[in-house]
Amino acid sequence: MQLIVGRIGRAHGIKGDVTVEVRTDEPELRLGPGAVLMTDPSSAGPLTVASGKVHSGRLLLRFEGVNDRNGAEALRGTMLIAEIDPEDTPEDPDEYYDHQLVGLDVVLSDGTLVGELTEVLHLPYQDLLTVVRPDGTEVLVPFVSEIVPEIDLEAQRAVITPPPGLIDAAQAVVASSRDEEPEAADEKSGEADA
Structure with missing residues (x-):
């Protein structure tokens, strides 16, 4: 079974790092060094994670064979897909895989x-x-x-x-009727009758 685990964003720096929009609750498992990921479009991969780090709250990854900014920019918008065993379940009983x-x-x-x-x-x-x-x-x-x-x-x-x-x-409750107090609404209707 395949699971989308991230989307590649901008290049970061000149050595091939890319920002990644994480789409998994287990990035350390799915996007860790050595992880081999399929891609969409498939022409970009498979990609193997060489290294990763968090910088200013964003995940940065470097893939094997992507050694410069041009190579990193070419991957922008690529979806990262992990192969998972359909029988796998998260460790936390209150978490679930999308599938x-x-x-x-x-x-x-x-x-x-x-x-x-x-x-x-x-x-x-x-x-x-x-x-x-x-x-x-x-x-x-x-x-x-x-x-x-x-x-x-x-x-x-x-x-x-x-x-x-x-x-x-x-x-749905209409906001204007919720904001008016019942007595104020009655007074308004009484004024209109007078």
């Missing part, structure tokens, strides 16, 4: 089907779950324990407790 989550039924706590989990988006601020509803529309669900309290791989489902408006626009 474990894709295909799960997404249900509310009362069992109501919301849709199918089709993708996990790894964004800098948090992960999002892409859920395709039965009518074909998509909804993005923040992958945080308050909203996704339960992942049951055995039952092939993810239980969510979404805040109002996340799943159904009809549940």
Whole structure:
């Protein structure tokens, strides 16, 4: 099974280092020295990690055979893909690989089907779950324990407790009506009648 673990960004310096947008919770395992990674586009690789370090909060990697800035710039935008055993699971029981989550039924706590989990988006601020509803529309669900309290791989489902408006626009509370106090609203209607 293949897992996207990073995306190559800009060249850094003149010796072939590149910045990498990490898309794995285990960068030390998937992007460590000696790791051999497939690439998309495939014309860029496979690439073997020669060295890595964190500089100013960014992961910098150097690949074997890429020894200058021009070679590093040519890799910009390339996706890094690791081969993993489908039976592998993260050490932390509250962590999951994307392939474990894709295909799960997404249900509310009362069992109501919301849709199918089709993708996990790894964004800098948090992960999002892409859920395709039965009518074909998509909804993005923040992958945080308050909203996704339960992942049951055995039952092939993810239980969510979404805040109002996340799943159904009809549940949304209109901000202006929430901000007005009931008495103030009554006074306004009384003034209009006078």
